[in-house]
Amino acid sequence: MCGIIGIASKKLVTSNIIQSLKKLEYRGYDSAGIATIVNGEINEKKCAGRVENLEKMLFKSPSSGNLGIGHVRWATHGIPSHVNAHPHSSDEVSVVHNGIIENSNELKKNLEKKGYKFKSQTDTEVITFLLTDFLKDFDLVEAINKTLKTLNGSFALGILFKKYSNIVVGARRGSPLAVGYGPEENYLGSDSYALKSMTNKITYLEDGEVCLLTNNKIDFYNSKNKKINKEILTLSNDKHTAEKGDYKDFMSKEINEQNITAKACIKEYVDHLRKDINLYNFPINPLDINKIILIGCGTAYHSCVTAKYWFEELTNIPIDIDIASEFRYRKIKLNKKNLYIFVSQSGETADTFAALDLCKKNSVKTCSIVNVVESSIARSSDFVLPIHAGPEIGVASTKAFLGQMLVLYILAIKISEIRKEISKSDYEKKINDLKKLPDLIKNTLNYCQDNVPIIAKDFLKAKGAMFLGRGLSFPIALEGALKLKELSYLHAEGYPAGEMKHGPLALIEEGLPVVILAPKDRYFEKTISNMQEVIARGGKVILLTNEDNKVIRENVRFTLEIPVSNEHLTPFLMTIPLQFLAYHVASLKNCDIDKPRNLAKSVTVE
Numbered sequence: 357m358c359g360i361i362g363i364a365s366k367k368l369v370t371s372n373i374i375q376s377l378k379k380l381e382y383r384g385y386d387s388a389g390i391a392t393i394v395n396g397e398i399n400e401k402k403c404a405g406r407v408e409n410l411e412k413m414l415f416k417s418p419s420s421g422n423l424g425i426g427h428v429r430w431a432t433h434g435i436p437s438h439v440n441a442h443p444h445s446s447d448e449v450s451v452v453h454n455g456i457i458e459n460s461n462e463l464k465k466n467l468e469k470k471g472y473k474f475k476s477q478t479d480t481e482v483i484t485f486l487l488t489d490f491l492k493d494f495d496l497v498e499a500i501n502k503t504l505k506t507l508n509g510s511f512a513l514g515i516l517f518k519k520y521s522n523i524v525v526g527a528r529r530g531s532p533l534a535v536g537y538g539p540e541e542n543y544l545g546s547d548s549y550a551l552k553s554m555t556n557k558i559t560y561l562e563d564g565e566v567c568l569l570t571n572n573k574i575d576f577y578n579s580k581n582k583k584i585n586k587e588i589l590t591l592s593n594d595k596h597t598a599e600k601g602d603y604k605d606f607m608s609k610e611i612n613e614q615n616i617t618a619k620a621c622i623k624e625y626v627d628h629l630r631k632d633i634n635l636y637n638f639p640i641n642p643l644d645i646n647k648i649i650l651i652g653c654g655t656a657y658h659s660c661v662t663a664k665y666w667f668e669e670l671t672n673i674p675i676d677i678d679i680a681s682e683f684r685y686r687k688i689k690l691n692k693k694n695l696y697i698f699v700s701q702s703g704e705t706a707d708t709f710a711a712l713d714l715c716k717k718n719s720v721k722t723c724s725i726v727n728v729v730e731s732s733i734a735r736s737s738d739f740v741l742p743i744h745a746g747p748e749i750g751v752a753s754t755k756a757f758l759g760q761m762l763v764l765y766i767l768a769i770k771i772s773e774i775r776k777e778i779s780k781s782d783y784e785k786k787i788n789d790l791k792k793l794p795d796l797i798k799n800t801l802n803y804c805q806d807n808v809p810i811i812a813k814d815f816l817k818a819k820g821a822m823f824l825g826r827g828l829s830f831p832i833a834l835e836g837a838l839k840l841k842e843l844s845y846l847h848a849e850g851y852p853a854g855e856m857k858h859g860p861l862a863l864i865e866e867g868l869p870v871v872i873l874a875p876k877d878r879y880f881e882k883t884i885s886n887m888q889e890v891i892a893r894g895g896k897v898i899l900l901t902n903e904d905n906k907v908i909r910e911n912v913r914f915t916l917e918i919p920v921s922n923e924h925l926t927p928f929l930m931t932i933p934l935q936f937l938a939y940h941v942a943s944l945k946n947c948d949i950d951k952p953r954n955l956a957k958s959v960t961v962e
C-alpha cells in the first residue's frame with residue numbers, strides 16, 4: 357500500500373505535499389516523510405507515526421524547495437520507525453516507494469560489496485543505491501530503466517535527483533501511479549484522489565512506463581527509453597464530499613449516510629417509472645452465462661458471499677465465490693462462457709487486480725463492481741458497475757459494503773428477469789421493495805444510535821465474541837466479526853449457526869458475547885435452537901431479529917430489532933447494528949476508529 361506524492365512547481369511545495377499526504381494516509385500511516393531539493397541538495401525529513409508528526413517536525417524545522425516527493429508508509433520490510441520511513445536517500449538520489457521488491461536481499465548483498473552502506477531494513481533502499489550506481493555510467497532515463505529491470509516485484513516510485521534538480525521522476529510496475537497536470541506545476545500521486553484538490557487533468561502510468569515532471573512539462577518514456585505520448589483524462593466532478601463535517605470520524609459519517617448511499621445507487625440503476633433496471637452493454641448475454649464467479653477480498657468478499665445466496669435464489673446460474681488471493685494462484689479452468697465479477701471498493705486491491713489480470717490474459721468476460729471508477733480494476737475490466745457511494749475514507753468498509761451488496765442484488769434481479777427465471781410481477785415487486793430500502797436503512801440507523809452503545813459496554817471485558825447466522829445472515833455474521841476485530845482488536849469469529857456443534861461450540865463459556873442473527877426468515881426456528889444451545893453453555897446472547905417478532909427472550913441479554921422487510925433486504929439492515937457495535941466497542945477501548953492498527957484502506961501489496 358503506502359501513499360506517494362510528487363510535485364514539480366514554481367512555488368514552494370512542502371505545504372501541498374503535506375496536504376496531499378493527509379489525503380493519502382488511508383493507504384498507510386505508520387510513518388511519513390518528505391524530500392525536497394534545497395539549494396541543489398536533497399533535503400530529507402521523516403519520522404515514525406502520522407503525517408501530523410511530520411507536520412510538527414516541519415514547523416520546527418521548515419523545508420523549502422520547488423519540487424519534492426512525499427510518502428506515507430504501511431510497513432512491509434522493517435518495523436515502522438524513523439529509519440525505515442521513506443524517503444530513502446543517498447547524496448545523489450531520494451526515493452519513495454509503494455510495493456515490494458522481492459529480490460532486495462540479493463541486490464543488497466551485491467550493493468554492499470560495492471561499498472554502499474544501508475541504514476534501513478527496507479527493501480526500498482536498494483532502489484536508491486541502484487539508481488546512484490547506474491547514474492555513474494548512464495543518462496537519467498537509461499539509469500532509471502536499468503534500475504527497474506534489475507528489480508523483481510511491484511513498485512510505484514517517486515524519485516528526486518540532485519543532478520537533475522528540476523525534475524521529479526515517477527515509475528511503476530504493478531502498483532498504480534497517477535500523473536496530474538496543473539497550472540505551472542505537475543504532480544505524481546498514488547491515486548487521483550490525492551491529486552483532485554490540485555487538478556482534474558490526469559493520466560495513469562502503465563507498467564514499465566517512466567515519467568519526468570518539471571513545472572511546465574511532463575515527458576513519458578517506455579522501458580526501451582523511447583519517448584511516448586499519453587492521453588490526458590478529465591476526472592469526473594465528484595458531487596460527494598470527502599469531509600467529516602460534524603462527525604467525530606469518517607466511519608461514523610460513512611455508517612450514518614448509508615441511506616443516502618442506497619438512494620444514490622438505486623437511482624443510478626433502477627427506473628421506478630418503467631419499473632425496470634438499467635443494464636446497458638453488459639459484456640455477456642445473461643442467457644449465455646454458464647457460471648458466475650464472484651471474487652473479492654475482506655469485506656468485498658463478504659458481499660460476494662451474500663450475493664451467492666441471492667443469485668442462487670433468483671437464477672439457475674451456478675455461482676462460485678472466491679477470495680482473490682486464493683483464486684489468483686489456484687489451477688482454475690477459466691471458461692469463456694463464465695462471467696467473472698470482481699468486487700472492490702478501492703479498485704486497487706493487488707490480489708483482486710491480479711485475479712482480474714489472470715482472467716484478462718485468458719480472454720474471459722470480466723465485470724467489476726467498484727467505488728472508485730478511475731481505479732485500475734475499473735479500467736481493466738470489460739464492464740464496470742459503480743456503487744456510487746462517494747469517497748469512503750475510514751479503513752473499515754461500511755457504506756461501500758452496502759453499495760457492493762446493493763449492486764450485486766440489483767444485478768441478480770436483472771439477470772433473473774432477462775433469463776425469465778422470475779415472474780414479471782415478482783420482478784416489479786422487488787423493484788418496488790428496493791424503493792423502500794433507503795427509508796428502512798434510515799430507521800435502522802436511528803434505532804441503532806440509541807440502542808447499540810449500551811451493548812458495547814458488555815464487550816469490554818470479553819476475551820472474544822462470536823457472530824452466528826444462517827442463510828443470508830451467515831455472510832453478515834462474517835462481516836460483523838470482521839468489523840469487530842478490525843476496529844476493536846477483539847478476537848471475533850463469524851460462523852454459520854448450524855456449524856457450531858462441529859467444533860466452535862467448544863469456545864462458548866460463561867459470559868462470552870454471542871451475537872445471534874435471527875431475522876424472521878425460513879431459518880428462524882433453527883437459528884433460535886442454536887441460540888438456546890449457546891445460552892445453555894453460558895454464552896451472553898445479543899439477539900438481532902425483526903420488530904414485532906415474538907421470540908422467547910428469556911436468558912437473552914439484549915435484543916435488537918430491525919424493521920420487517922422483504923427477506924432479501926435483511927442483509928442491508930442486519931449489517932447496520934453490527935457496524936455500530938464494532939464502532940462503539942472500539943470507541944470505548946480508545947482505538948483509532950478511522951485508522952485501525954496495522955491496516956490500510958487500499959491494499960496494493962500481496
Ligand code: M6R
Nearest residue numbers: 654655656700701702705752753
Ligand atoms: O478496496 P477493496 O474493497 O478491494 O478492499 C478489500 C479489503 O481490503 C477491505 O474490504 C477490508 O477487508 C476492509 N478494511 C474491511 O473493513
